Amino acid sequence: MEFHTAEEVSKMYRSSVSQTQVEAVEMEGAKDVTIQWLLKRSHGVPNFEMRRFTVKKDGHTPYHQHDFEHEIYVLSGHGMMKYGDEEQEIHPEDVIYIPANDWHQFRNAGDADFVFMCLVPKMD
Amino acid sequence: MEFHTAEEVSKMYRSSVSQTQVEAVEMEGAKDVTIQWLLKRSHGVPNFEMRRFTVKKDGHTPYHQHDFEHEIYVLSGHGMMKYGDEEQEIHPEDVIYIPANDWHQFRNAGDADFVFMCLVPKMD
Numbered sequence: 001m002e003f004h005t006a007e008e009v010s011k012m013y014r015s016s017v018s019q020t021q022v023e024a025v026e027m028e029g030a031k032d033v034t035i036q037w038l039l040k041r042s043h044g045v046p047n048f049e050m051r052r053f054t055v056k057k058d059g060h061t062p063y064h065q066h067d068f069e070h071e072i073y074v075l076s077g078h079g080m081m082k083y084g085d086e087e088q089e090i091h092p093e094d095v096i097y098i099p100a101n102d103w104h105q106f107r108n109a110g111d112a113d114f115v116f117m118c119l120v121p122k123m124d
Numbered sequence: 125m126e127f128h129t130a131e132e133v134s135k136m137y138r139s140s141v142s143q144t145q146v147e148a149v150e151m152e153g154a155k156d157v158t159i160q161w162l163l164k165r166s167h168g169v170p171n172f173e174m175r176r177f178t179v180k181k182d183g184h185t186p187y188h189q190h191d192f193e194h195e196i197y198v199l200s201g202h203g204m205m206k207y208g209d210e211e212q213e214i215h216p217e218d219v220i221y222i223p224a225n226d227w228h229q230f231r232n233a234g235d236a237d238f239v240f241m242c243l244v245p246k247m248d
Contacts (some may be wrong), residue, residue, distance in 0.1 A: 012207055012226060017217035038219040039195050045221055047245040048172040050195050071163050071174050073241065083136055085193055095142035096163040102136060117197065119243065121171040 013043045019102060025053075027060070032059030032108075041122055049122050055079065055114040056108060063105035070098040070118050077114030080107045137167045141176060149177075149185070156183030156232075165246055172245050179203065179230060179238040187229035194222040194242050201238030204231045 017036065025033040032055065039050040052075070055061065063082060074094045081088045081096065082105040089109065092098070098104045108114035141160065149157040154180065172192040176199070179185065187206060198218040205212045205220065206229040213233065214220070222228045232238035 012223060013221040014214075015219050016211070016215075017219070020219070038197065039221050043221055044223065045195060046193060046224075048243065050197065050219065050243070052136065069170060071169060071172065071243075073162065073174065088138070091140075093138050095141070095144070095174065097137040097163050097167055099136060099168065100170075104238075117241070119172065119174070119195075 013039070013042055013045075014032065015043075021053075027062050027064075029062030029064060029105075030060070032056035033061055038117075042096040045122065047091060048119055050117065050119050052117055053106075055108040057108055057111055057113075059114075060107040061105055063103060065101055065103045067100050068123060069100045070096070070104070070119050070120060072098065072119075073117040074121075075115040075117060077112050078110035079114040079116070080109045081105070082107070130157045135168055137163070138170075139167075143245075144176075145180075151186050151188075152168055153186030153188060153229075154184070156180035157185055162241075169246065172243055174241065174243050176239065179232040181232055181235055181237075183238075184227055184231040186228060189225055191224050192245050192247060193224045194220070194228070194244060196220040196222065196243075197241040199239040199241060201232060201236050202234035203238040203240070204233045205229070206231070 015101040022034045025035050034054045036052040037044050074092050081090050081092045144160040146158045158178045160176040163169050198216050203214045205214050
């Protein structure tokens with residue numbers, strides 16, 4: 001957990017995808033996925049955080065669940081979402097809300113990178 | 125304010141840009157702007173809401189401030205952001221955090237639509 005002064009929290013922040021560090025997702029069950037934390041607590045955001053995921057060909061996120069929700073917006077590529085026992089195709093400009101505690105996974109189902117935004121509440 | 129049952133809140137929701145109603149922004153100071161509420165309280169989201177704005181050529185959002193923050197991700201087009209006394213160019217894949225209470229405005233600075241995501245905390 002990072003510590004924020006009132007001064008940090010009150011500042012406008014701007015950046016871009018190209019200026020944001022690309023980090024491998026090392027979580028068990030993840031394959032060929034990177035994450036960029038576009039807006040995170042250290043940028044001063046008070047309530048929710050914005051991340052951008054890139055899933056390479058044949059890659060996937062973990063099939064998992066957790067006690068916070070996802071708000072997802074698909075930017076590019078072709079994916080499959082496993083949600084509980086269902087598999088669903090997903091495409092650019094699709095929007096998905098995954099409630100807390102529900103099992104989910106995202107796979108790249110095409111040749112190009114599968115890229116999506118995934119926002120989460122800021123957790124204390 | 126809408127009322128949500130526990131059942132509503134616990135459900136996965138999916139949609140897409142093309143399936144989401146396009147509404148004119150009628151707020152004073154707005155010109156040729158539409159909004160799509162991609163994820164909102166009636167979809168069951170518990171903490172924050174996802175909107176997509178389209179600003180037509182020569183259009184702009186109001187120059188205003190309010191007591192909640194914005195988290196912005198630029199999807200397409202070329203814009204100008206007025207933030208306090210500054211004007212800044214913005215481009216696709218730019219990311220901006222506007223803290224609560226700060227004055228801001230977004231203008232289309234090109235010929236094509238200027239399109240961005242703007243997320244806000246869910247307010248009670």
